[in-house]
Amino acid sequence: MLSLRIAVRFLLKSPIQTVLIVAGIAVGIAVQIFVGSLIASLQSFLIDQTLGSSPHLTLTAKAKGEFIDYNQALRIKLKKNAVVKAVVPQRTVSAIFVKGSQSAPLSIKCADATKLDSIYKLKSKLKGGDYSLGDNEIIVGSDFASGQNVRPGDMIKLTLASRAVKELRVSSIVDLGNKQANETVAFAGTGFGRAALGASVNRYSAVEIQLSQVFQSTAIAKNLAGAFPDITITDWQIEQKSLLSGLQAQSSSTFMIQFFVLIAVALGIASTLSISAIQKTRQIGILKALGMTDGRSGTIFLWQGLFLGFLGSLGGLLLGLGLIAIFSVTAGAKPGSFPITPQTTFVIVSVGIGLAVAMLSAILPSRRTARLDPIEVIQSGG
Amino acid sequence: MADRLLQANGITKVYGSLAPTVALNDVTVSLDHGEFVSLVGQSGSGKSTLLNMLGLLDTPTSGEVRLDDLKTNDLGKRARAGLRNRRLGFVFQFHYLLPEFSVLENVLMPTLISGDNKADALSYGHEVLELLGLSGLENKSATELSGGQKQRVAIGRALMNKPALVLADEPTGNLDTTNTDQVFRLFRQINKDLGTAFLIVTHDRRIAQQTDRILEIQDGKLIQDVLSPV
Numbered sequence: 374m375l376s377l378r379i380a381v382r383f384l385l386k387s388p389i390q391t392v393l394i395v396a397g398i399a400v401g402i403a404v405q406i407f408v409g410s411l412i413a414s415l416q417s418f419l420i421d422q423t424l425g426s427s428p429h430l431t432l433t434a435k436a437k438g439e440f441i442d443y444n445q446a447l448r449i450k451l452k453k454n455a456v457v458k459a460v461v462p463q464r465t466v467s468a469i470f471v472k473g474s475q476s477a478p479l480s481i482k483c484a485d486a487t488k489l490d491s492i493y494k495l496k497s498k499l500k501g502g503d504y505s506l507g508d509n510e511i512i513v514g515s516d517f518a519s520g521q522n523v524r525p526g527d528m529i530k531l532t533l534a535s536r537a538v539k540e541l542r543v544s545s546i547v548d549l550g551n552k553q554a555n556e557t558v559a560f561a562g563t564g565f566g567r568a569a570l571g572a573s574v575n576r577y578s579a580v581e582i583q584l585s586q587v588f589q590s591t592a593i594a595k596n597l598a599g600a601f602p603d604i605t606i607t608d609w610q611i612e613q614k615s616l617l618s619g620l621q622a623q624s625s626s627t628f629m630i631q632f633f634v635l636i637a638v639a640l641g642i643a644s645t646l647s648i649s650a651i652q653k654t655r656q657i658g659i660l661k662a663l664g665m666t667d668g669r670s671g672t673i674f675l676w677q678g679l680f681l682g683f684l685g686s687l688g689g690l691l692l693g694l695g696l697i698a699i700f701s702v703t704a705g706a707k708p709g710s711f712p713i714t715p716q717t718t719f720v721i722v723s724v725g726i727g728l729a730v731a732m733l734s735a736i737l738p739s740r741r742t743a744r745l746d747p748i749e750v751i752q753s754g755g
Numbered sequence: 756m757a758d759r760l761l762q763a764n765g766i767t768k769v770y771g772s773l774a775p776t777v778a779l780n781d782v783t784v785s786l787d788h789g790e791f792v793s794l795v796g797q798s799g800s801g802k803s804t805l806l807n808m809l810g811l812l813d814t815p816t817s818g819e820v821r822l823d824d825l826k827t828n829d830l831g832k833r834a835r836a837g838l839r840n841r842r843l844g845f846v847f848q849f850h851y852l853l854p855e856f857s858v859l860e861n862v863l864m865p866t867l868i869s870g871d872n873k874a875d876a877l878s879y880g881h882e883v884l885e886l887l888g889l890s891g892l893e894n895k896s897a898t899e900l901s902g903g904q905k906q907r908v909a910i911g912r913a914l915m916n917k918p919a920l921v922l923a924d925e926p927t928g929n930l931d932t933t934n935t936d937q938v939f940r941l942f943r944q945i946n947k948d949l950g951t952a953f954l955i956v957t958h959d960r961r962i963a964q965q966t967d968r969i970l971e972i973q974d975g976k977l978i979q980d981v982l983s984p985v
Binding site: 655659751752 | 813832836838845855856867
């Protein structure tokens with residue numbers, strides 16, 4: 374491997390130039406890894422914050438006020454879908470809380486306690502009391518509790534739409550992270566909902582679905598709509614267009630940053646290798662005069678590209694992971710911030726891109742070297 | 756004909772097309788195995804152009820160059836590179852050593868290019884360095900040597916693949932009188948000991964007269980081909 378040996382010697386002969394170009398690639402790749410992981414983690418954090426405790430798809434009956442039939446076919450269809458993370462069939466009971474001259478409306482989501490927790494993460498939001506939803510128990514929001522002076526263990530009276538009055542025990546208080554929801558939303562068990570609405574076994578106000586991959590909601594909604602034409606599907610991507618466009622804008626701006634960083638790295642490598650090829654013209658010319666073929670001399674700079682790309686990508690990988698670690702123990706550890714998780718696929722792709730860019734950047738000087746006529750060097754003298 | 760190493764028949768080299776310059780004009784010359792020949796002429800007379808044609812570094816506009824009776828004009832660049840590597844050795848006015856490599860590696864370079872047996876090459880490389888009085892300098896960088904030493908390393912490199920012919924273009928042009936005499940004596944010794952043919956381009960008549968045969972070129976034409984009076 375004479376061309377590899379020559380490539381290494383050329384690089385070692387100009388150590389500062391070599392170190393600078395490796396550092397250039399390393400910084401480019403490190404920025405790729407850091408910015409990519411930062412944006413991906415930020416996006417995942419934002420999605421978790423905004424969509425992590427809410428349904429991504431809500432199935433209701435076509436006719437307003439009617440119940441949806443949560444039949445066997447629909448259950449199987451949802452169960453078979455690997456992206457479906459949680460399914461909560463629930464009945465929504467409207468009620469008015471009355472205490473003396475004061476009153477407050479409540480929208481009570483009635484479902485199995487475990488299932489409700491799988492979407493709304495209620496256990497982690499407890500502000501008081503025990504997480505329990507027996508037949509006569511209710512969980513209320515923190516603003517409702519403070520406004521109406523209600524504590525865990527208190528009995529509250531609710532007037533339902535049917536004018537029936539029900540008395541329920543407050544098992545716990547939760548903070549849903551939104552003032553309006555904390556004032557008006559409450560949770561109760563399956564039995565209460567069924568009795569309050571007089572609905573039969575498979576009849577629900579809505580079937581709420583949470584997905585492991587939120588951006589697949591539209592595709593799944595389309596698939597469900599085809600199979601069950603008599604249900605209405607509410608998709609978060611349609612309901613929360615501003616959030617979606619914000620996330621998309623973030624993704625495209627990240628892509629642009631990464632694209633221009635790559636261009637800068639590629640131009641840096643290509644120009645340095647081209648200068649190196651010009652600097653080594655005399656040596657290449659003599660090697661050719663001594664019998665080295667065009668193809669073999671051309672591979673010298675391809676080896677250099679590969680070598681620089683490998684070292685630069687390796688350095689960039691370490692630097693990028695180092696930056697992520699530093700961010701995690703400084704800015705990322707502050708309250709309200711989020712942790713950066715290195716994105717494995719992204720890291721592999723970035724390193725691969727580093728190598729590929731270095732190799733592609735070496736093509737031009739390599740072709741120039743292959744075309745060099747030794748006579749040009751010999752005639753030009755020392 | 757059995758001893759014929761190189762034969763150039765009516766070679767002409769024209770540079771440029773809009774304002775053509777004739778660098779060589781219908782030159783016919785031959786070299787036998789083991790010959791020790793000089794090529795003289797004034798600056799710009801076409802000496803180096805002829806040497807480049809005979810060394811397969813350049814191709815003539817017309818005429819043919821035969822090496823070992825093989826017509827080289829029609830050969831591809833790869834085949835010509837192979838012939839240069841195995842059959843010819845070059846010594847230039849400027850030593851053109853590779854500063855990235857040691858003295859020994861520079862000498863071994865033609866063998867590294869041909870990929871021949873490394874152990875044999877290494878042993879022969881040391882022999883060549885000893886012959887050239889460069890023993891002990893093997894691992895030094897080529898940049899650390901004096902001008903005379905550098906040119907001797909370049910000679911060593913030219914001899915490495917045991918070529919049939921060494922083409923030397925003003926090999927002593929950058930050397931003082933002592934080093935010039937030393938290099939010339941080396942050429943003579945190698946010619947006698949190894950039977951290697953030499954074609955030495957020089958403008959120094961004193962050197963030319965010490966060779967066995969003198970070729971003279973003027974305005975691209977071979978005007979003299981005589982045996983040396985010495």
